[in-house]
Amino acid sequence: MEVALNGSQSNCTLNRLLSSGTNKSNTPAGLDKLFYGPRRSYLPSVVLKPGPSLSQGLRWHHTHQTLAVESSLKSRPLIPYVPPGPPLPGQLYQTLTFYTVIPIPEDGLEDLREEIFLQLVPFEITGRIYLAKDGINLHLCAPVDHVQAMQSVLEKLVLDRYGRGPDGAIWNYSCGEPGERVFRKLKVAVKKQLVADGRHGTWSVQDADIPQYLEPKEFHKRLDEVGDSALLVDMRNHFENEVGTFKTAVKMDCTTFKQNMDLLDELLEGRDKEKEVLMVCTGGIRCSVSGRYLRQKGFKDLKGGITSYGRYIKANPEAKSHFVGKNFTFDGRRGERITDDVISHCHQCNSPHDHLTNCANTRCHTLFIQCPTCRQKWHNTCGPECQEAVTVGTGSAVSKPYDYHAQVRPGNLLTKEISRAA
Structure with missing residues (x-):
């Protein structure tokens, strides 16, 4: 039997699973197995019987193929996850961030991760949530009519349990009006440290003497x-x-x-x-x-x-901004424009430009600034080597999301030189 899940169908299936429990005895028709996924950044996948209809709307964590690993932790519950379907036509999404530095018991982080994930999935939330023993940090995108529900879930599961912290736990909305969805999926991860500052033990989470x-x-x-x-x-x-x-x-x-x-x-x-x-x-x-x-x-x-x-x-347009240019964002927008100033240049032809993009060769994936002219000339790549890889099929013309491990640093020698236009 084959099954295709997209849009409201995926929500209905997920809600039915959540309301009826998550054991194998009440698995809906068409779901072959439920696996508890590896205890890393992602929660488990739902494994469906293969068939061509799967390509109609179901997106897996890393590829369009099923991905699941059976856990040796048999005592933990089996949790189904249907990734969100494509954005609905006309649906507006709000992008927002939130963090607070608070002590969270380390032995409860995995359970908290699962609770947050399961309660946010029905609301079609996408983005990233990082949990650590020193707090929570998130960057999410939600349908505008689900923002309040999303905030209520996180207030209940995190702030009501562990406190707001001296930082105040303030939600920050994007500068622009609600628009397109800027993340493809929801990721909830447990990290060793909320921010990798290399200063373990030099400051206290409980310290109320903050800036x-x-x-x-x-x-x-x-x-x-x-x-x-x-x-x-x-x-x-x-x-x-x-x-x-x-x-x-x-x-x-x-x-x-x-x-x-x-x-x-x-x-x-x-x-x-x-x-x-x-x-x-x-x-x-x-x-x-x-x-x-x-x-x-x-x-x-x-x-x-x-x-x-x-x-x-x-x-306040009468106020003269001390900030110039764009405020970089860690999502599909790559930035929010604050002023009309363009303070950076294309890394290939040096013309004024300030849009960061990833090289379309996914084996390279360098993050760099590329103007429309060079984008067309180099087929969305950083130079001839990657252009050849993309055009002859040894690479990929589909650019992945932002990856901070692959960045261009202007003025410094690169391990792989970016080609500059003549």
């Missing part, structure tokens, strides 16, 4: 007052601040947050610890972690911000 958080209006006013006299540190990676940053910010030429923290130590070495330090990042969590670390080192006057600065500028 002072400024609302966008206050942050803007403070930048008006201090100009370039204060130390403003952009805690984001090089590919983020290349397409947009604050005018007077010190930009970190780094690929990882650990490298940023190492540079931060060098930057602040010998600095008067009574002097003000301003920090900015994308969602706030990197400022929160680095701020706690600096508090432990004795710095007193720390101020962090500001995810919602872009929304403040859009809502």
